[in-house]
Amino acid sequence: MKTLRNALIALVLIGLVMPVFAGGQSESNAAAQGGGDVTEITFGSWRVDDVDQMNRLIAAFNEEYPNIAVVFDPTTPPDYNATLRLQLESGIAPDVFYARSYATGQELFSEGYMLDLSDEAYVSERYDDGARAPWQMPDGTQFAMPLVAVSHGVYYNQDLFDELGLDIPQTWDELMNVAQQIKDAGYIPFANGLADEWDIAEVVWMNIAPGFLGGRKARLAYEAGERPFNDDAMVSVFEAMASLTPYLPDGYQAINYNDSKALFLLGEAAMWFDGSWTISEFEASNPDFNWSVFAPPAPTADAQAITFHPDAGVAINPASDNIEAAKTFVEWLSGPTASQILGNELAGFFPMVADAPTLTNEHANDFLALNNGRDLDVRFPWPKLMNGDPSGYTLIQQGSINVITGNITPQEAADQMEAGLSQWYEPAM
């Protein structure tokens, strides 16, 4: 008995100590490669799930630049903006960090917390205007380099679709028809629920909206004040949201994002509105699960559009002691080696470089294929409608939830959007 107990204690001790040794080893590796004179830079991010992948990316960087050690130091997504700001204000921020697109990024730049990258040749050479725009000030100053975008679509269970003999729906009416057939067969048509609130806005409403509103051009017209936020097209998006109600899981009011994942992954739900970032999680949870993705149906098949959203840029901290090393790393990130690794390691996050690498991940390619021949746009409220109270985001979120539960009509939801935005968004006043 006693020997067994001692052996157990020894095992626990070894377990506790091992990571310490492992850590020490990798650090000494980097130092050995650098021949002693190593500059260390930290790399901040909100992608806590990507530590292993990013470390492989950094290892590839160190093959070319052994003298720059990069430490990936992520913060959880809900805390990222506030944490980063606090770090920047107190001078302990990372040297290189993930930058949010549009207003959140612009605000940090105007307060002097991001290095102006307008004159960095690799940024303008390797990224198109459209890719650079989300990380530019209104006057065109580049505050961060584009890194990756995410896509949106409708996940579907291929085996279930085959079993029920269903075709991919192209129009919203066809989607409703398919949903009814799935429901009649005893499955849940859509896995989505309302409990977490962010997903109903970001992966359902913003996923389908471009197809109903008229894509990028329509968004620009709304932003310019040429179209009111309660026109017929906007009402039709909320009508589409309301039409989902009978096809959501029982108790959808209390189904959260993880429940939705489980319902879809377990084969109880046939379809799921979501974004490309879930690819690697599904592949890891159940490699044999046979799923694919289709474009969000629109009122007519040719109106289909994809929400291809600029997710993460990379900015340099002007207060960094190692700006040159940081620039070297950022420039390398824009190169072909880095894009290749990023695109394949982070399946579902698409490198935004102009000559995008060929990806090996099948599901990532399924998502990319949706872009062919369809209008692309960013998530509707992101560029202009976030920085006021109530924000376009909140109005879309609460409007969607309330039309799905039947609290308000689609017309009322659109009217609330117009009324809420006209309180602070000047073109809408």
Add this chain to the structure above:
Amino acid sequence: MTARSFRLPRIPVWIWYMLPGLLVYTAFMAVPLFKSLQLSLYTGSGFQIDTFVGFDNYRRLLTEGEVSQRFWGAFGHTWVFFAVHMIVQNSLGLLFALLLSSEAIKGRALYRTIIFIPATLAIVVTGFLWKLLLNPQWGAVNLMLEAVGLGAFAQPWLGIEGVSLVVISLVSSWQWVGIPTMIFLSALQAISGDLFEAADIDGASSWTTFSRIKLPLIWPMMGVVAILTFTNNFNAFDVVFAMAGANGPPNYSSDILGTYFYRVGIAGEHPVGIPDMGLGAAVASIIFVVLFVGVLVMRTVFQSDGTDD
């Protein structure tokens, strides 16, 4: 005598015993409280709050459109949250204490442990556990209802306006019922056995014993429990955050002052996430005032019963 009158008055010795406590209290309670009150008069962006705006933050909170709607919503919900705790948690606590103090019940130590166990769990564990139990698809609560033929009563408990706040309050009561139980139990056990003996000889019924002996003697303890419940509930945040999220869904119906303060003053609205710290400090200051006044009122109520010591 004359020589003495020229000396400075002697510093009483007890001052030196108070000093460490006073320093700690000043540094960690009084100064932050004062800073927070001061911050509520300022505005600015992010963590740089440097523009003096007087009582504008309070005006916005109490009267301005969307902001005041959320604030008053959270304010009202906090009272509901408090009411459920007073009615359910503290009544059950008293009942359990009476049962546990009765000689007639066997295995009292075991029951006492069982009742107290939830209070030792971390709130995230409680939240996670009850979210699973209440899940509309695979939760045990609905499955049990269906098993006994009450499937019609199965609900998405955390997804219905009005219901979710009460359910969350009940879960919180479930977790903390051990605390009032222990306080009441210790008060009951402190009552001298002579009184019960005398009551027995006089032929008092068990109700008379309760209402004439036990209740008056534990009345001050009820005050303590009420004040504890009040302060804990008006500072509550974690149980709603763990079970429903920072927005207090659905439709802000389970939003309480704690979650509202977190959104405004600490985390900012998703996904921009930039807090309005001046406004947050105003919320915190109002919570402080409510607590201060509430505790004063409660102290008066529970002391004015003529049972002082």
